[in-house]
Amino acid sequence: GAVVSQHPSWVICKSGTSVKIECRSLDFQATTMFWYRQFPKQSLMLMATSNEGSKATYEQGVEKDKFLINHASLTLSTLTVTSAHPEDSSFYICSAPTGTSGSSRDTQYFGPGTRLTVL
Amino acid sequence: AQSVTQPDIHITVSEGASLELRCNYSYGATPYLFWYVQSPGQGLQLLLKYFSGDTLVQGIKGFEAEFKRSQSSFNLRKPSVHWSDAAEYFCAVGAGGNKLVFGAGTILRVKS
Numbered sequence: 001g002a003v004v005s006q007h008p009s010w011v012i013c014k015s016g017t018s019v020k021i022e023c024r025s026l027d028f029q030a031t032t033m034f035w036y037r038q039f040p041k042q043s044l045m046l047m048a049t050s051n052e053g054s055k056a057t058y059e060q061g062v063e064k065d066k067f068l069i070n071h072a073s074l075t076l077s078t079l080t081v082t083s084a085h086p087e088d089s090s091f092y093i094c095s096a097p098t099g100t101s102g103s104s105r106d107t108q109y110f111g112p113g114t115r116l117t118v119l
Numbered sequence: 120a121q122s123v124t125q126p127d128i129h130i131t132v133s134e135g136a137s138l139e140l141r142c143n144y145s146y147g148a149t150p151y152l153f154w155y156v157q158s159p160g161q162g163l164q165l166l167l168k169y170f171s172g173d174t175l176v177q178g179i180k181g182f183e184a185e186f187k188r189s190q191s192s193f194n195l196r197k198p199s200v201h202w203s204d205a206a207e208y209f210c211a212v213g214a215g216g217n218k219l220v221f222g223a224g225t226i227l228r229v230k231s
Contacts, residue, residue, distance in 0.1 A: 004162060032217055041128070043209065043221040044163075093162070097217045104151040104213025105170060110162035 002028045004096050006111035013084055014119055021079045021114045023050075023094030029074035030096035035067075038091040038113070050077040050094075084118040091115050121146045121214045123222035131228040132200050140195040140225050142184075142210030151213030152193040154184055157224070158206045166208075169193065180204070205229045 003026040013019050023033055031052045036044040048069050049057040056069035066088075068080040077096075081088050093113045099106030122145040132138050144150055151170050155163040167178025174186040184195045193210060210222040 009160075034217070034219075041224075041226075043223045046218060046220075049216075049218070095163075102216055104153075104217060104219065106217055107165060107168075108217065108219065110155075110164075112160060112162045 002109045004109045004111040006114050010115040012117045018082045023077045025075045025096045028098050033077040033096045035079050036093040086118045089118045121212050121220045123210050125222035125225050127225045129226045134231050138197045138200045142193045144212045153211040154195045155209045156206045202229045
């Protein structure tokens with residue numbers, strides 16, 4: 001099946017610094033990618049939809065100035081956590097759909113996640 | 120709005136025993152339903168999905184799920200659990216476009 005990678009797999013940073021997380025579709029192109037946040041023992045919460053060539057669409061309650069998303073190419077989306085604070089510590093997961101229906105019929109492939117710890 | 124409830128946070132079963140993980144959804148129309156498995160260090164893997172048609176769907180690794188509209192449920196089953204099935208399982212519903220809404224997950228422990 002299709003493969004989605006994330007880099008780094010884990011990162012520790014100091015409070016106030018910015019951290020960039022990359023999401024790549026390795027063997028397919030994705031005009032849309034999704035970023036999720038997962039708290040311990042909780043579900044995945046959709047943060048935003050990354051759109052190649054246009055601005056990301058953020059879910060209600062997600063600060064777009066804190067979580068900057070750039071969909072630089074058809075295989076790469078980046079999430080930058082700006083001025084990170086301890087409450088931003090979490091597990092961040094990206095996904096990318098194959099297929100062109102633009103609906104949930106398109107199979108989603110998930111990256112392995114990035115564990116962010118802000119000290 | 121769409122929502123998914125997985126009532127069981129943890130489930131422990133003996134190896135070789137049968138398994139059923141519960142999932143209830145809230146959605147106005149016919150839902151697109153999914154089960155994913157998450158293992159440490161790996162991305163979520165799709166086990167099976169339901170769009171329409173036969174309400175009993177077969178997936179990978181010997182899993183199956185049954186869509187019951189009257190109960191708004193999409194429970195995951197496996198007749199005989201293997202130790203390698205220990206993982207966290209997520210039920211999800213399509214939320215328009217490519218968006219998915221996930222349940223809170225069920226952690227499966229398998230005892231030998």
